Amino acid sequence: MSTFVLLTITGLGLGAMYFLIASGLSLIYGLMGVLNFAHGAFLTVGAYSSWWLSTQLGGVGSDVLRFLLSAAFGLLVGAVVAALVELVLIRPLYQRHIEQVLVTVGLSLAMVAWVQATWGPTERVYEAPSWLARTTEVFGARVPNDRFVEIGVAAVVLVGIVAFLRYTRYGLIIRAGVENRAMVTALGIDVRRAFTLVFAIGGLAAALAGVLSGVYFGGSIDPDRGTSLLIFAFIVVVIGGLGSIMGSAVAAVLVGLVQQYANYYGSEYLDFSVLGDLSVVLMLAITLLVRPSGLAGKWSVAH
Amino acid sequence: MVGGALRLALRLGLAAAAFGLLAVVPQFSIDTHGVFSSELNSPGTLQVLALMLVFGAVALTYDLLFGFTGLLSFGHALYFAVGVYLTAIATTRWDWTLWQALLFTAAVALLVPLLLGAVSLRVGGIAFAMVTLAFAEAGSKLVNQNPRGWTGGEEGTAVGNLPDALVGVLNTKHLYWIALGYLIFVFVAVNWVVDSSPGRVWQAIRENEQRVEVLGLQPFRFKLMVFVISSFLATAGGVVYALLIGSAGPRVTTPAFTLALLLMVVIGGTGTRWGAILGGALYTFLDYRLVEWSDKAFIRESPDLIRQPLSEPLFVLGTLFILLVFFLPGGLAGLTLPGGRRRGLRLLEQSVRTEPTTGTVEDEADPGVEART
Numbered sequence: 264m265s266t267f268v269l270l271t272i273t274g275l276g277l278g279a280m281y282f283l284i285a286s287g288l289s290l291i292y293g294l295m296g297v298l299n300f301a302h303g304a305f306l307t308v309g310a311y312s313s314w315w316l317s318t319q320l321g322g323v324g325s326d327v328l329r330f331l332l333s334a335a336f337g338l339l340v341g342a343v344v345a346a347l348v349e350l351v352l353i354r355p356l357y358q359r360h361i362e363q364v365l366v367t368v369g370l371s372l373a374m375v376a377w378v379q380a381t382w383g384p385t386e387r388v389y390e391a392p393s394w395l396a397r398t399t400e401v402f403g404a405r406v407p408n409d410r411f412v413e414i415g416v417a418a419v420v421l422v423g424i425v426a427f428l429r430y431t432r433y434g435l436i437i438r439a440g441v442e443n444r445a446m447v448t449a450l451g452i453d454v455r456r457a458f459t460l461v462f463a464i465g466g467l468a469a470a471l472a473g474v475l476s477g478v479y480f481g482g483s484i485d486p487d488r489g490t491s492l493l494i495f496a497f498i499v500v501v502i503g504g505l506g507s508i509m510g511s512a513v514a515a516v517l518v519g520l521v522q523q524y525a526n527y528y529g530s531e532y533l534d535f536s537v538l539g540d541l542s543v544v545l546m547l548a549i550t551l552l553v554r555p556s557g558l559a560g561k562w563s564v565a566h
Numbered sequence: 567m568v569g570g571a572l573r574l575a576l577r578l579g580l581a582a583a584a585f586g587l588l589a590v591v592p593q594f595s596i597d598t599h600g601v602f603s604s605e606l607n608s609p610g611t612l613q614v615l616a617l618m619l620v621f622g623a624v625a626l627t628y629d630l631l632f633g634f635t636g637l638l639s640f641g642h643a644l645y646f647a648v649g650v651y652l653t654a655i656a657t658t659r660w661d662w663t664l665w666q667a668l669l670f671t672a673a674v675a676l677l678v679p680l681l682l683g684a685v686s687l688r689v690g691g692i693a694f695a696m697v698t699l700a701f702a703e704a705g706s707k708l709v710n711q712n713p714r715g716w717t718g719g720e721e722g723t724a725v726g727n728l729p730d731a732l733v734g735v736l737n738t739k740h741l742y743w744i745a746l747g748y749l750i751f752v753f754v755a756v757n758w759v760v761d762s763s764p765g766r767v768w769q770a771i772r773e774n775e776q777r778v779e780v781l782g783l784q785p786f787r788f789k790l791m792v793f794v795i796s797s798f799l800a801t802a803g804g805v806v807y808a809l810l811i812g813s814a815g816p817r818v819t820t821p822a823f824t825l826a827l828l829l830m831v832v833i834g835g836t837g838t839r840w841g842a843i844l845g846g847a848l849y850t851f852l853d854y855r856l857v858e859w860s861d862k863a864f865i866r867e868s869p870d871l872i873r874q875p876l877s878e879p880l881f882v883l884g885t886l887f888i889l890l891v892f893f894l895p896g897g898l899a900g901l902t903l904p905g906g907r908r909r910g911l912r913l914l915e916q917s918v919r920t921e922p923t924t925g926t927v928e929d930e931a932d933p934g935v936e937a938r939t
Binding site: 292298356376377500501536541543547548552 | 695701707821822875884
């Protein structure tokens, strides 16, 4: 029982990170039709920026303060890099979707290679407040505290994005842009500003996932972190239904849980520790056979 | 008609001449002036050349999917890896002869893409790209997991039971000829299928899938067909690669390797037969040689900020690729096509944008015209 609780909460923590990545991917795809391959690179760059600042801060303040400061810096870098990428590389290729995908592919390779060249290919120790590494007892299971932070952050981001889309003027423009971009433009609204904004939000969420992944994976970051998480985020986006935030959230939870359960029980009873990863791919295959447009089944945002 | 026949004869002649020239390379001991690390027919140079030929051909198999049919797959590496790993596993872990291994690999090379293609082709466009990526990732995880000790995990596994003519440094030229033979085989096969009647349907699917459907043809069948053919040819490339390297390593299963194939095709020029081959060869050449060049004095003495990224081939190739997409979207082949510079990628726009579930009148618009702006 206690193992099951631990697996559930850990799975939810993993799902939380998938959601943070998938939400940005989904928003960007929904609004602009761009499959952003560089999203994993945003994550890696955000995580490394945050790690870099934490090494510079040395003994300033308490460990919680250092963590918060460096996390905030990582998020800022993630958002700025993403906005710059949109402005400089994506915008000139407006409406040329293939070329946009290709540019993000090239960017993902180049950015990860750059991180690897600058900070080395091996993993770096990511300093987090000691409280996060301690455990709390839930139904007899000793759950590491960071899991709760990941789940909480993802829930806040989910509520925040939905509220932003429903109740703000820019949210309205984004939702309208997803439905019919030509009409919004015809009404004299500059949709392109919404593009940059969506990229910045996506970059910020990805960097957040990067920082949290540093804590989740035992206090370490490595250059390939972004790419490996990105693939599962892609799976989440397809299972959830391209362009749907709620679909992504549900799919992220499902994928995170299935992966954790199957990985654990697979290695425990079958001596096969990648059962979880394979199950997730199988889930994707079944979704496509039964419901090719994904769980949400509609091609829209925030419904 | 006469003009067409003449052009065909000219093209055949050019191809034969090029392949003939490549075939006699191992006979010449020419100084390469630092382009390669040693003379033209030294085993080291021949191996790099052979790899360039193999990847040129594999890039062409990818172009069959991407450039000719408009299917953006991110999982092509999986089928290449099937060839690499089955050759190694069958000849060492199961101790089969090379011929048995080849027969078995050929059977698997038909079955796996038939199965996975049938599932992933249920969706189109971007979703198809993501699904193929997921399948490739599953393969990658499986290889790293090292089930039954077959794949050797991160270490990889060697190829065994090779005939004497393929073993040893002095026999590199035989492997080079095998690689050339593979390239010619793929080149002839792709030329043949592209000009066949299913080949015309593939190109029609690339241009406008709905119209193909309206004409009473089932795009799914044709897409599955091209998927299986292209994957089968890629698996054959994996076999040649395994023989050439003498082992199987997890590098060929990574997402980065899949993306590299895409880069090769776009660098060379999508939907052109020569372009993909050139792109694959050039990419491989740079990938192997950039590391050594970055050790040259003028780079070694430059500040860290410049030196470090330049020592990563993927940084240089990725950046080069972005510049190419912006300034030469037709790839290298686009240089030879006056006025057709943008053609390659533009043709593909529509096929990837058009989702089967959301087909609207808007999708009928000419992809070159920016309908929604």
